[in-house]
């Protein structure tokens with residue numbers, strides 16, 4: 821498990837799948853605040869990530885989006901969107917960087933990481949379960965007088981396909 825500090829917004833806490841239209845408007849105004857243009861290529865990258873299912877690598881996004889988004893523009897979009905706080909990188913045990921929409925967009929969730937095939941899936945847990953996770957995180961951080969702001973729980977193992 822790793823404890824990371826991230827900005828956690830109040831919106832979209834109900835789950836990772838949100839209608840692309842309202843999501844697009846919010847991201848557009850978020851980018852406008854940072855004087856970043858929401859180009860069609862960037863919209864396509866966000867749209868591909870908004871489909872859910874877990875973090876995706878540049879290669880996976882490329883196979884989804886080419887030829888509409890050329891590879892060079894895909895990499896540039898990933899950098900720009902990451903710098904602007906719209907997407908966040910996820911580093912897997914296999915050394916592959918995958919990207920997902922930031923939690924202020926998707927809502928809080930955790931990850932299941934397959935050690936065989938490297939697949940990373942999102943998992944939502946009930947508010948009751950989440951409260952138990954938060955208590956445990958608070959307790960652990962309290963051991964070293966660390967103040968937790970947020971957390972990411974990663975469960976490593978074997979996915980149903982690799983069993």
Ligand SMILES: [Zn+2]
Nearest residue numbers: 934937979982
């Ligand atoms: Zn697997």
Ligand SMILES: [Zn+2]
Nearest residue numbers: 928950953971
């Ligand atoms: Zn949690």
